[in-house]
Amino acid sequence: MRFIDEAKIKVMAGHGGRGCISFRREKFVPRGGPDGGDGGKGGSVVFESTTNLATLQDFRFKRSYQAENGLHGSGKNKAGRDGEDITVLVPVGTLIKRQDDGEILFDFTESGQRWTAVKGGRGGKGNAHFVTAVFQAPKFAQPGEEGGSLELTLELKLLADVSLIGYPNAGKSTLISRMSAAHPKIADYPFTTLTPNLGVVKVADFQSFVVADIPGLIEGAHKGLGLGHKFLKHIERTRITVHLLDGTHLLDFTTLPDDEPGASVKKGAKELHRLYLAIRKELELYNPELADKDEVIVINKADLFLGQPGFLDDVKSEFRKLLTQGSKKIDRKLLTKEPYSISCASGEGIHDLIHVLWERLSS
Numbered sequence: 001m002r003f004i005d006e007a008k009i010k011v012m013a014g015h016g017g018r019g020c021i022s023f024r025r026e027k028f029v030p031r032g033g034p035d036g037g038d039g040g041k042g043g044s045v046v047f048e049s050t051t052n053l054a055t056l057q058d059f060r061f062k063r064s065y066q067a068e069n070g071l072h073g074s075g076k077n078k079a080g081r082d083g084e085d086i087t088v089l090v091p092v093g094t095l096i097k098r099q100d101d102g103e104i105l106f107d108f109t110e111s112g113q114r115w116t117a118v119k120g121g122r123g124g125k126g127n128a129h130f131v132t133a134v135f136q137a138p139k140f141a142q143p144g145e146e147g148g149s150l151e152l153t154l155e156l157k158l159l160a161d162v163s164l165i166g167y168p169n170a171g172k173s174t175l176i177s178r179m180s181a182a183h184p185k186i187a188d189y190p191f192t193t194l195t196p197n198l199g200v201v202k203v204a205d206f207q208s209f210v211v212a213d214i215p216g217l218i219e220g221a222h223k224g225l226g227l228g229h230k231f232l233k234h235i236e237r238t239r240i241t242v243h244l245l246d247g248t249h250l251l252d253f254t255t256l257p258d259d260e261p262g263a264s265v266k267k268g269a270k271e272l273h274r275l276y277l278a279i280r281k282e283l284e285l286y287n288p289e290l291a292d293k294d295e296v297i298v299i300n301k302a303d304l305f306l307g308q309p310g311f312l313d314d315v316k317s318e319f320r321k322l323l324t325q326g327s328k329k330i331d332r333k334l335l336t337k338e339p340y341s342i343s344c345a346s347g348e349g350i351h352d353l354i355h356v357l358w359e360r361l362s363s
């Protein structure tokens with residue numbers, strides 16, 4: 001699934017240092033000549049593409065990039081130091097446009113490309129430069145040249161790594177808002193999300209991945225029921241699906257009288273498993289490859305069971321049994337820990353989920 005990540009930034013080159021007006025003054029050397037040194041060059045702002053970055057996330061926090069000014073020249077023909085260039089790293093695939101007219105200035109198509117956005121100003125020449133046969137003692141020097149500045153728009157087409165799928169109301173949008181800076185609409189009625197939302201999940205410096213929150217799926221989605229079907233094709237292009245199950249469906253079972261020990265747990269797990277298979281069936285009917293995709297099964301709304309200690313853990317192990325008994329397609333090596341449980345309300349389990357996803361994406 002492709003989305004546009006965008007950042008607006010300002011880059012400013014350093015000014016050139018001023019040339020110096022100075023004359024040699026030494027004991028016993030009458031009329032020493034002019035010895036004003038040149039100003040240093042201002043630093044430039046250079047962009048460089050790298051595969052170590054996947055998003056423009058870092059530009060949300062730093063929007064202006066200023067290179068150093070060159071230092072002024074001084075006497076005894078001493079040149080001012082050049083201002084340092086700064087290198088701004090961008091992910092491969094970044095397109096750089098001028099903000100005011102949208103003109104494309106550079107397109108980073110591969111790793112290691114460098115492009116100078118604004119050049120530092122030249123240093124001014126000191127008065128020592130202006131000596132001529134008739135003009136032995138120039139009392140002037142050049143000022144430093146101003147560094148350029150530009151307001152830029154950076155654009156990156158993002159490919160989502162993970163898609164969040166599940167029935168309406170499972171809490172997909174709440175989860176993406178917990179994992180990333182995305183602020184999708186969240187509400188207690190089905191089909192709140194009408195088009196996918198995208199969020200960038202930051203794991204650590206230079207480690208992030210992109211999650212897409214897909215509108216809720218229902219039975220019959222593959223034939224066009226509900227909304228999610230329009231987006232099934234996008235799921236094809238993500239690497240992992242998080243299949244989010246709504247813990248609310250278990251609530252009825254917490255109050256069931258147990259005719260035999262563990263009966264309510266078994267029934268609850270069976271119901272959740274039935275719902276899980278129903279969505280998987282939709283994926284399979286739409287495209288069998290979707291069902292083969294790496295999947296992480298997660299039960300949301302764990303906070304609803306705080307009053308029934310052990311209930312959710314028992315349901316999880318029962319669910320696991322059902323998974324391994326089921327179709328061989330979902331008999332995967334990673335099943336020992338699934339389903340995971342999280343609460344988007346309390347935040348429980350979300351950190352661990354991010355790490356599970358990151359590990360699978362980077363393996």
Ligand SMILES: Nc1nc2c(ncn2[C@@H]2O[C@H](COP(=O)(O)OP(=O)(O)OP(=O)(O)O)[C@@H](O)[C@H]2O)c(=O)[nH]1
Pocket residue numbers: 167168169170171172173174175185186187188189190191192193194214215216217300301302303304342343344345346
């Ligand atoms: N108690 C509890 N409620 C939650 C939790 N996560 C989400 N909810 C609630 O569940 C409801 C649905 O959440 P959404 O995030 O909009 O669900 P969705 O899966 O995006 O729904 P659609 O966009 O309709 O497919 C909202 O009222 C949320 O506040 C949770 O961990 N615990």
Ligand SMILES: [Mg+2]
Pocket residue numbers: 172173174185186192193213215216
């Ligand atoms: Mg939603």
